[in-house]
Amino acid sequence: MEHLIDIAQLSTDEVDALIRKAEDIIANPAKYADICRGKTLATLFFEPSTRTRLSFEAAMYGLGGNVLGFSEAQSSSASKGESVSDTAKTVSCYADIIAMRHPKEGAPLVASMAASVPVINAGDGGHNHPTQTLTDLLTIHKEKGRLDNLTIGFCGDLKFGRTVHSLITAISRYKNIRVVLISPDELKLPSYIKKDVLQKNNIEYAQTTDLEAVMPELDILYMTRVQRERFFNEEDYLRLKDSYILTKEKLSGAKSDMAILHPLPRVNEISVAIDEDPRACYFRQVLYGKFIRMALILKLLGLEA
Amino acid sequence: MNIDSIKNGIVIDHITAGKGMRIYHLLKLDNLDCSVAIIKNVQSRKMGKKDIIKIDADIQINMDILGYVDPGVTVDIIRDSKLVEKRSIDLPAQLTNVLRCKNPRCITTTEQELDHVFRLTDAENRVYRCIYCETKAAEQN
Numbered sequence: 001m002e003h004l005i006d007i008a009q010l011s012t013d014e015v016d017a018l019i020r021k022a023e024d025i026i027a028n029p030a031k032y033a034d035i036c037r038g039k040t041l042a043t044l045f046f047e048p049s050t051r052t053r054l055s056f057e058a059a060m061y062g063l064g065g066n067v068l069g070f071s072e073a074q075s076s077s078a079s080k081g082e083s084v085s086d087t088a089k090t091v092s093c094y095a096d097i098i099a100m101r102h103p104k105e106g107a108p109l110v111a112s113m114a115a116s117v118p119v120i121n122a123g124d125g126g127h128n129h130p131t132q133t134l135t136d137l138l139t140i141h142k143e144k145g146r147l148d149n150l151t152i153g154f155c156g157d158l159k160f161g162r163t164v165h166s167l168i169t170a171i172s173r174y175k176n177i178r179v180v181l182i183s184p185d186e187l188k189l190p191s192y193i194k195k196d197v198l199q200k201n202n203i204e205y206a207q208t209t210d211l212e213a214v215m216p217e218l219d220i221l222y223m224t225r226v227q228r229e230r231f232f233n234e235e236d237y238l239r240l241k242d243s244y245i246l247t248k249e250k251l252s253g254a255k256s257d258m259a260i261l262h263p264l265p266r267v268n269e270i271s272v273a274i275d276e277d278p279r280a281c282y283f284r285q286v287l288y289g290k291f292i293r294m295a296l297i298l299k300l301l302g303l304e305a
Numbered sequence: 306m307n308i309d310s311i312k313n314g315i316v317i318d319h320i321t322a323g324k325g326m327r328i329y330h331l332l333k334l335d336n337l338d339c340s341v342a343i344i345k346n347v348q349s350r351k352m353g354k355k356d357i358i359k360i361d362a363d364i365q366i367n368m369d370i371l372g373y374v375d376p377g378v379t380v381d382i383i384r385d386s387k388l389v390e391k392r393s394i395d396l397p398a399q400l401t402n403v404l405r406c407k408n409p410r411c412i413t414t415t416e417q418e419l420d421h422v423f424r425l426t427d428a429e430n431r432v433y434r435c436i437y438c439e440t441k442a443a444e445q446n
Binding site: 083084085102103104105106107109110124125126127192 | 408410411412413414415416418419435436437438439440441
């Protein structure tokens with residue numbers, strides 16, 4: 001049985017196949033509208049989320065399946081002290097596939113070791129969030145028509161930003177990728193990712209604190225939020241949260257076809273005025289998130305249209 | 306005590322000089338009733354100096370701990386006063402309940418019954434990472 005806990009589990013061929021499948025679903029939604037009839041997805045969300053949970057649910061409904069689950073730990077038996085393993089075993093009796101978000105790193109792996117149905121990691125603390133990465137890859141592919149020959153700028157919280165770590169890992173497998181890391185000194189990309197991913201794959205990369213200076217080079221600008229929940233210390237959060245705010249002025253040096261991505265939610269790091277700019281892809285990215293999750297559910301359930 | 310004098314037991318040889326006592330404690334050899342000898346700074350052609358531990362009982366020792374603390378040691382199994390097996394101990398691929406994950410965000414901090422499992426991710430630099438949160442193991446004494 002197959003699970004998806006970490007994006008690194010998927011080969012490049014598997015990622016490419018998922019992207020092709022998602023693009024086919026976008027082009028022919030009717031072909032897939034009933035494919036999951038009689039199948040149930042359980043969304044086990046021990047931590048609040050709007051987008052990811054609704055995206056999974058919308059994906060399953062779009063495939064004609066059913067959805068059950070909970071959206072916070074307080075409304076599950078976890079509040080009575082039930083272990084992740086026991087929850088996974090129990091839910092395996094009710095559902096054909098599980099999507100789990102948990103504040104503790106590794107919880108979905110623990111669930112996958114106990115469950116008798118496929119488990120998808122829908123985010124485990126600051127650790128992995130593979131379906132966000134698949135969403136990002138599909139977005140890049142839809143917007144740019146390719147996943148190779150790109151210069152990608154990552155801006156904001158590169159230290160705690162799990163989406164950044166996963167996307168860097170995933171995109172490093174494609175040819176002729178250049179990465180530009182834009183962050184305050186305190187939120188730089190961890191050195192083990194530079195060593196184990198960028199250097200190991202011979203990816204050319206640059207580090208800077210100056211977004212505007214590197215803007216003209218970028219094909220993709222991946223913005224991130226400085227996340228309050230990742231800080232133990234409120235003072236550090238307040239000091240760093242406004243490090244980068246993308247405005248029309250800052251965008252003036254950018255390529256006309258640069259794609260701006262953001263995993264959302266945003267707070268203030270992208271000015272609302274930019275939403276109308278055709279380069280702003282982050283709401284289309286949300287939509288792509290549903291389609292890639294549809295493709296993933298089909299893959300893990302072993303269903304073909 | 307000579308190897309020949311052990312009837313049924315274990316000799317841990319080629320211990321890096323100075324690590325004998327640490328291995329003695331980590332393997333909890335102080336809990337044994339039988340004769341245990343720690344021989345320090347023995348002359349060695351290969352290593353210059355080495356430590357040796359001799360245990361005069363046929364017990365199971367945790368090879369993972371041994372391999373993690375001092376890869377390169379050898380373990381001689383003695384039965385009926387004869388050397389029946391000589392094992393070279395390498396870095397173990399996985400360590401179960403030898404190290405504890407120190408990451409406060411790791412699932413092992415809240416689920417007490419979970420095994421603490423670390424996997425060797427970089428043999429050259431002896432890096433072990435928690436299988437749950439991928440946090441690097443801190444050197445633990």
